[in-house]
């Protein structure tokens with residue numbers, strides 16, 4: 164019942180990385196992770212947030228135990244269903260936004276977001292023990308845009324990275340139940356059709372410019388910071404991220420991500436230095452109004468239950 168919404172999450176590339184295993188006799192879900200990077204664990208955090216929101220929607224009180232057992236290092240969380248109060252209006256809104264939330268890589272409108280909504284986002288992050296910063300100063304935005312472009316250039320110059328992206332990019336006409344279809348990448352038809360081939364062969368110049376443009380012109384350009392850099396922080400960042408994205412989706416606000424500079428250690432340090440922060444940047448993303456984005460495919464729930 165709750166696993167399906169749990170699965171409509173934003174995720175970083177190269178999956179599968181997580182499974183939810185339900186035990187109906189003793190209603191408990193275990194979330195296992197098979198991940199290698201912080202961004203994959205952030206994705207697990209997003210999945211956990213969806214699971215909890217779905218449980219609340221159905222009137223359960225989720226009892227969460229975070230942490231791995233020494234004998235089961237891949238155990239991320241154990242979630243038990245307990246009888247709870249009916250869902251609040253806010254919880255219902257977040258639940259209904261699960262299926263409408265999508266990454267939108269098209270340019271956003273210039274229209275600003277309401278200040279009240281921005282402070283809601285900040286508060287949601289705070290409640291998960293992480294910090295959301297909106298980068299307003301033009302100089303800071305340009306500096307981040309430049310780091311995003313550098314990150315793109317370094318990543319795309321790496322053959323292994325290109326192969327990985329190519330392996331997960333699907334042609335527009337594909338019926339695959341996983342990966343990222345080329346139509347979701349926000350580029351012209353020709354590039355979409357050529358997607359995987361082009362990526363394997365060349366450095367994708369279009370992507371670099373796309374990221375740089377979005378970094379400068381997104382009405383809201385946000386950084387999610389954590390106070391430390393453990394898997395526990397990544398999980399919290401993922402939960403905060405998903406709540407913010409769902410709150411945004413409920414207001415028809417889209418998000419687009421720029422993880423390039425946080426994936427390269429030297430650039431990651433530069434983000435903190437440029438912005439005069441001692442915390443750890445986990446994810447950079449833009450928010451704004453814009454044209455509808457199409458949903459991307461997901462594997463069926465039965466394929467991910469273990």
Ligand SMILES: Cc1cc2nc3c(=O)[nH]c(=O)nc-3n(C[C@H](O)[C@H](O)[C@H](O)COP(=O)(O)O)c2cc1C
Pocket residue numbers: 171172173174175176202203205206209264265266267268342343420421422423446458459
């Ligand atoms: C931690 C994290 C990092 C991501 N980084 C990027 C990124 O650098 N570029 C990008 O285009 N999308 C990025 N994404 C978005 C995913 O590609 C997207 O969530 C996934 O393809 C599923 O599509 P959906 O969000 O529309 O459901 C990221 C998502 C997460 C959770």
